Amino acid sequence: MPKEKSKSKFVGMRLSEEQNQALSRLQKDSKRSKSDVLLRGLELLGEYYSLGLDKPPLNFDLKSLESEAMHLAEALKQIQDKKQAVRQMVQELAEVDKILDKHHGQKSALIQVLLDIQAQNHWLPKPALIWVSERLDVPLSWIYHIATFYKAFSLVPQGRHVIQVCLGTACQVRGTRRLLDNVVSVLGIEPGQTDAEQKFTLTTVNCLGCCALGPVMKVDGQYYSKPGIQDIEKIAASCD
Secondary structure, eight states, rough: OOOOEEEEEEEEEEHHHHHHHHHHHHHHHHHHHHHHHHHHHHOOOOOOOOHOOOOOSSSSHHHHHHHHHHHHHHHHOOOHHHHHHHHHHHHHHHHHHHHHHTTTOOGGHHHHHHHHHHHHHHOOHHHHHHHHHHHHOOOHHHHHHHHHHSOOOOOOOOEEEEEEOOOOOHTTTTTHHHHHHHHHHHOOTTTBBTTTOOOEEEESOOOOOOOOOEEEETTTTEEESSOHHHHHEEEEEEEE
């Protein structure tokens, strides 16, 4: 039985030895980092698809990032052709590069880098995490450990505005179930969901720390005590 060629791991992808050598040659010839080479490769991939061709013109595997771009486009209800999806991801990764450069590419700034990506995108897309893994030389598994440990991070798309409804005991006895039903009616989504326009994410919490004001909902850090359905409609309408 022929011996299987060894593979090495790079930015979340499995590269053959030949592909890894090709990537190293491109890096040396262009005098750029591996992430710069990959970013340019993705740009070329988008340009290639614009010609109506299906097979990528590259010798090493960019399929991992490409497939993530298409998956995210579908998940966000933004069904695009390959050219548009790849180009959009290139733009997003370029923004991640700016964040990394702002923190001078330091490993010690990992949490702050993730916070900045979260603030910019309202969640942590997988391609961004792959990019951070490469640029900071941090294992992708460790980045996922951080992202799942801290509640400030989300690995699923979030709306631009987060609405929290308190289900604590004090709010329960003051009618928080009716409040939640009204919020669901106005937004058209259930707790844990995000609307199709990525405008609102609705969540419930056990306590917002202001029991005397119950029932309470919180929108982007602002507390609202005993809002009726018309109040909820006005609050939703005021969100851009």
